Amino acid sequence: xxxxxxxxxxxxxxxxxxxxxxxxxxxxxxxxxxxxxxxxxxxxxxxxxxxxxxxxxxxxxxxxxxxxxxxxxxxxxxxxxxxxxxxxxxxxxxxxxxxxxxxxxxxxxxxxxxxxxxxxxxxxxxxxxxxxxxxxxxxxxxxxxxxxxxxxxxxxxxxxxxxxxxx
Amino acid sequence: xxxxxxxxxxxxxxxxxxxxxxxxxxxxxxxxxxxxxxxxxxxxxxxxxxxxxxxxxxxxxxxxxxxxxxxxxxxxxxxxxxxxxxxxxxxxxxxxxxxxxxxxxxxxxxxxxxxxxxxxxxxxxxxxxxxxxxxxxxxxxxxxxxxxxxxxxxxxxxxxxxxxxxxxxxxxxxxxxxxxxxxxxxxxxxxxxxxxxxxxxxxxxxxxxxxxxxxxxxxxxxxxxxxxxxxxxxxxxxxxxxxxxxxxxxxxxxxxxxxxxxxxxxxxxxxxxxxxxxxxxx
Numbered sequence: 001x002x003x004x005x006x007x008x009x010x011x012x013x014x015x016x017x018x019x020x021x022x023x024x025x026x027x028x029x030x031x032x033x034x035x036x037x038x039x040x041x042x043x044x045x046x047x048x049x050x051x052x053x054x055x056x057x058x059x060x061x062x063x064x065x066x067x068x069x070x071x072x073x074x075x076x077x078x079x080x081x082x083x084x085x086x087x088x089x090x091x092x093x094x095x096x097x098x099x100x101x102x103x104x105x106x107x108x109x110x111x112x113x114x115x116x117x118x119x120x121x122x123x124x125x126x127x128x129x130x131x132x133x134x135x136x137x138x139x140x141x142x143x144x145x146x147x148x149x150x151x152x153x154x155x156x157x158x159x160x161x162x163x164x165x166x167x
Numbered sequence: 168x169x170x171x172x173x174x175x176x177x178x179x180x181x182x183x184x185x186x187x188x189x190x191x192x193x194x195x196x197x198x199x200x201x202x203x204x205x206x207x208x209x210x211x212x213x214x215x216x217x218x219x220x221x222x223x224x225x226x227x228x229x230x231x232x233x234x235x236x237x238x239x240x241x242x243x244x245x246x247x248x249x250x251x252x253x254x255x256x257x258x259x260x261x262x263x264x265x266x267x268x269x270x271x272x273x274x275x276x277x278x279x280x281x282x283x284x285x286x287x288x289x290x291x292x293x294x295x296x297x298x299x300x301x302x303x304x305x306x307x308x309x310x311x312x313x314x315x316x317x318x319x320x321x322x323x324x325x326x327x328x329x330x331x332x333x334x335x336x337x338x339x340x341x342x343x344x345x346x347x348x349x350x351x352x353x354x355x356x357x358x359x360x361x362x363x364x365x366x367x368x369x370x371x372x373x374x375x376x377x378x379x380x381x382x383x384x385x386x387x388x389x390x391x392x393x394x395x396x397x398x399x400x401x402x403x404x405x406x407x408x409x410x411x412x413x414x415x416x417x418x419x420x421x422x423x424x425x426x427x428x429x430x431x432x433x434x435x436x437x438x439x440x441x442x443x444x445x446x447x448x449x
Contacts, residue, residue: 014253016172021254024187031194032212038197041211041392057260065256078380081256082263082411089267100268106261108388108403109211110194115254115381116213116350117189120220121182121239122247127343128226138340139348141298141311145290145341146352146377149315150386152289153374153409154366160279167367 009077011069015062021114022054028110042107053106056099060085182243182250189219198392207362209389214351255380262384262407269404276369280409283373287413287420290314291429299436306444308433310338313425315345317379319418327426327446334444350385353377357386361393368394372402376409378417383410 026047033045044050064081071080089099130138161167176183193215201208221227224244228235266273273280294312298304304311310328314320316338324330324338353375361371368390375386387406391399434441 010172012172013175014256016176017250017253018257020176020183021250021257024183024190025257027187028190028194028212031191032197034195035197035212036195038199038212039392041198054257057257057264060263061256061260064260076414077256078259079411079415081259082266082407085260085263086267086270089264090270091268096268099264103261103264108258108261108384108391109198109213110190111258111261112211112213112381112384112388113190113193113216114186115251115258116217117186117193117220118182118247118250118254119346119350119381120189120217120222121185121224122244122251123221123224123226123347124244125224125226127347130340130343135340137298137302137304138307138311138337139344140302141294141304141308141337142341142344142348143352144294144297145312145315146345146349146382147356148289148291148293149287149377150289150353150356150360150374151286152292153283153286153377154360154370155289156286157279157283157370157373158366160282161276161367161370164278166276166279167369 009065009069011062011065014065018058018061022058024114025111026050026054028113029107032107032110041109044105046105049105053103056102057085057106060088179243179246181238182246185223185239185243186220186247186250189216189223192219205363206359207393208355209358209392211354211385211389211392213385214354217351251381258384259380259407262403265400265404266408266411269401272401273404273408276373276405279370280373280405280412283370283409284412284416284420286374287314287377287417288425288428291425291432295429295432296436299433304337305437306333306433306439306441307337307340308437309334309426309429310336311341312337312433313429314417314421315349315377315379315382316341317345317417319378319414320421323418323421323426329445329447332445345379345382349379350381352385353382354385354389357389358393361390368398368402369405372405373409375406376411376413378410378413380410383407 029042030045032042064084068077068080088095193212199210298308310324321342328334371390375383387403
């Protein structure tokens with residue numbers, strides 16, 4: 001297996017886009033509170049609190065990206081970013097209170113909207129083509145594959161959690 | 168150098184403005200709930216965002232609004248692809264805070280967390296029999312069934328079989344279906360499973376970690392909306408932690424367990440003994 005996974009991304013490129021992403025995401029949070037037809041899932045429409053929360057997440061993310069770029073042990077960026085923010089929010093560390101409180105106004109769901117909007121726009125002609133051709137069988141198998149992973153993981157987790165008396 | 172980066176961003180302005188507009192519309196629609204028999208289906212704003220996005224791609228606007236290709240065309244589409252990966256890191260950051268802050272509880276749930284990783288092999292038990300016995304599929308089954316096939320598994324299939332082989336085409340197919348429908352499918356499946364009350368929300372949280380940030384997010388955040396307030400945070404924390412474990416170990420799970428199991432069941436069910444299957448030694 002080819003193990004030389006080089007981090008080829010540019011930190012400037014990524015971090016500049018993340019600022020745009022954060023801005024779109026904050027606006028999504030505000031409109032989520034103002035929604036017309038459904039239920040709101042955001043925590044606040046206070047933009048200043050949100051900017052502070054996003055700023056902390058942003059700094060943590062960029063530190064993670066720097067680690068991914070320069071510490072070359074083959075870990076993808078998501079692992080490094082996770083590691084940085086998991087460590088600073090551990091309940092046994094003095095940073096716990098600050099990090100959890102300042103990021104609390106950031107709601108998860110509205111953060112995902114811009115990601116899925118980009119994902120929708122990125123779908124290329126050739127991917128749509130796949131479904132037109134012999135697509136339907138592979139769609140069914142893919143759905144069964146997704147269901148299988150989810151269902152059996154839930155089953156095992158349920159059994160073990162019950163056996164240990166945790167639920 | 169920094170001017171350079173911002174010049175690139177400025178060139179993409181149409182893409183980012185369209186995404187902003189899509190998000191505003193989706194959030195204004197807000198979260199919708201439907202009752203279908205005993206199950207509740209939640210439609211989350213990100214589902215609307217995705218669907219609106221697809222309808223604004225050039226392949227579709229070709230059919231009803233040719234003028235929109237001045238706004239979103241191949242250049243914008245190309246620029247949108249990395250945005251998914253990059254944007255998700257900020258999202259992961261927020262999830263990581265939930266994982267870190269709840270680490271004491273996650274450690275307590277550790278045995279369940281680790282054992283449920285083997286549930287990811289459930290793909291094989293469901294997909295192989297159906298693909299072989301009902302759909303009469305050939306070796307595409309191998310690539311399509313051994314995992315939910317995100318990037319590491321696709322890379323594995325590419326190295327092992329090559330993406331032009333039948334098995335590789337199966338892997339590629341599931342990868343594309345996952346990219347296109349994965350989040351929407353997991354969101355709807357999550358809402359149905361949570362509302363049916365078969366499993367505890369914590370079990371569903373752990374199960375959401377299938378190795379894809381977008382699928383995990385879709386499943387876990389949807390389940391979160393359907394469970395009591397005091398369980399919400401831990402559901403998402405379990406999901407994110409489980410997803411991290413899958414991301415780190417999934418490829419080895421596929422290589423040493425998933426693929427051998429898939430081949431074994433496939434051989435039992437079909438008349439193909441795979442004697443001439445070409446595999447690169449890894």
